[in-house]
Amino acid sequence: GLICEANSYLRNGWNVLDGSLVIISIIDLATMHRGIVTSSHVESETATRIFSMLRVFRLLRTLRPLRVISRAPGLKLVVQTLLSSLRPIGHIVVICCTFFIIFGILGVQLFKGKFYYCEGPSARNITTRQQCETTSDHRWKNQQYNFDNLGQALLTLFVLSSRDGWVQIMYNGIDAVDIDMQPIKNYNEAKLVYFISFLLLVSFFVLNMFVGVVVENFHICRAEQEREEKARHTAKQVKKLERKRRRTREVPYYAHFSPWRRRLHNLCNSKYFDLIIAAAIGLNVITMSLEFYLMPPALGMTLDYCNYVFTSVFIIEIISKIIALGPFRYFKDKWNRLDSVIVVLSIAGIVLEKMNNGHILPINPTLIRAMRVLRIARGSRNFL
Known part of the structure; x- marks a missing residue:
């Protein structure tokens, strides 16, 4: 619906x-x-x-x-994880903003107007803003990241939380003396506690909570997805068993077969028949691998006869299965269709190769012989 x-x-x-x-x-x-x-x-x-x-x-x-x-189950899992993480991430954002505002207000109280410094050739001899402004070639400048107001403080704390250039900002705070005073190196090392506390609480703890929430929700969503897949698999197995049970109640399709055809049917469906065909395929692969450049004519003739024998075996297999199963039931299976195509190509390869020996067709013999390699694909059905 x-x-x-x-x-x-x-x-x-x-x-x-x-x-x-x-x-x-x-x-x-x-x-x-x-x-x-x-x-x-x-x-x-x-x-x-x-x-x-x-x-x-x-x-x-x-x-x-x-x-x-x-x-795509993988992409769906990622999207579901992100969507389910929105609410807890919102809670973490509130906590993070609270810490930023607290440390921002505290930073304004500690460092407002104290990040200014004198820039000039003899700035080391300057101690106050007045001296800097009255001295030629000197300027009284402010640091790019400072705590003059809450907005600037939040921006500075954001840079600190990214741990990109946070050391220089920390040293600027330690060197700060007072308003309109030239900074002095390591003037107040106790202010180091402010920066270290912020990094420990916010950068290393609160921000990593985002990753933790996403990872936790990923595991939850994956477990839910696995339960759904298991339920679908169980339902599929139940339907499969139900179909199998209905088939067992039905009369087998080979019940009306004649005795000799039923024996042929049992032979074609036996594991020994499959083992014989698999052995023939393996031997055929071995004989094909024996070919090499400038091989003796006797060996080439022997390998050609082996090719004829194996092709005959595969033709007998297909004819037997068609008689035992019937054409419709035989070609209904995709592997049987593959076998038929490969055998037809093998026969065509032999015929075209013989015709090419008389130079009837302008076809490269190598391409014709390469068609036999398709027989290797027949062995793959035993492993799939």
């Missing part, structure tokens, strides 16, 4: 996303078609304005790649 039933289409958020993107695409195509039609016809001003507004939906075409998310 669309919305009424428990498992209806619109009750799944991913289906809502897919449906919305499809509707947007339809609107986009409609506006494009309308634009083509109206390019040669005069329409009213109202209709033109309406379709101009609808053309805004063309910008939403960039959201089409989001449809991949609903079809």
Whole structure:
């Protein structure tokens, strides 16, 4: 159903996303078609304005790649993790802002107006702002990151939390003397406690809580996804067992076979028959690997006869299975179709190779012989 039933289409958020993107695409195509039609016809001003507004939906075409998310379990897990983490992340943001404001107000009280310094050739001899401004070639400047007001303090603390250039900001605070006073190296080392406390509480603790929340929700979402996959797998197994039980109650399709055909059917479906064919494929691969450049003609002739023998074995296998199972049931299996194609190509390769020996066809013999390599693919069905 669309919305009424428990498992209806619109009750799944991913289906809502897919449906919305499809509707947007339809609107986009409609506006494009309308634009083509109206390019040669005069329409009213109202209709033109309406379709101009609808053309805004063309910008939403960039959201089409989001449809991949609903079809990729890994991407869906990441998106679900981020969405489920929004609420706890919001709580951490509040805590983080609280710490920033507290340390920002404290920083303004401790360092407002104290990050100024005198810049000039003889700044070491300057102690006050007045001396700096009255001395030529000297300027009274402020540090880029300071605590003169709460806004500047929050910006400075943000740089501190990123741990990018925080050492220089810390030394500027330690060197600060007073308002309109030239900084002195390591003047008040006790202010180191302010910066270290902020780094420990905010940078190393609060900010890492973001990662912790995302990781925790990732594990929760993955466990939920695994439960859903397990439930789907269980339901699939139940349906499979139910189909198998119904088949056991039905009369076997080979019940009306004649005795000799039933014996042939049992032979073709036995594990010993599969082992014999697998051994033939393995021996065929070995004989193909014995070919080399400038090999003796006798060896080449022997390998050709081996190729004829193995091809005959595979032809007998296919004919036996077609008789035992019937053409429809035989070709219904994809592996049987693959076997048939490979055997037909092998026969065609032998025929074309013989024709090419008489220079009847302008075909490279190497390409014809390479077709036999496809027999190796027949052995892959025993491992899949």
